[in-house]
Amino acid sequence: MFENDSSGSALPEREEPVCPECNRLWKVYALATRKSLDAIMTKEAAAQYHDVAGVKILHEKALEATQWWELARKAIRDHVATHAGEKPPS
Ligand SMILES: [Zn+2]
Numbered sequence: 499m500f501e502n503d504s505s506g507s508a509l510p511e512r513e514e515p516v517c518p519e520c521n522r523l524w525k526v527y528a529l530a531t532r533k534s535l536d537a538i539m540t541k542e543a544a545a546q547y548h549d550v551a552g553v554k555i556l557h558e559k560a561l562e563a564t565q566w567w568e569l570a571r572k573a574i575r576d577h578v579a580t581h582a583g584e585k586p587p588s
Pocket residue numbers: 516517518519520521577578581
């Protein structure tokens with residue numbers, strides 16, 4: 499069981515005219531998603547083989563990857579918000 503389950507966290511739809519920054523952020527996010535899934539799956543595999551030391555190390559890695567993923571997700575949200583807000587330059 500993981501406390502860092504990512505249920506019910508919907509991202510805004512990817513917009514049609516993709517700006518370079520959106521593109522970049524989505525790529526980072528996709529990579530972060532894969533890394534965190536990899537880390538969690540590797541940890542689960544270690545747990546199945548009762549590799550206690552391995553699980554401990556992999557738990558840290560999974561946490562790190564999840565934090566990176568959260569940051570990437572937040573970056574997209576923040577950036578997309580600047581699109582929607584149409585904030586005029588001060
Ligand atoms: Zn953008």
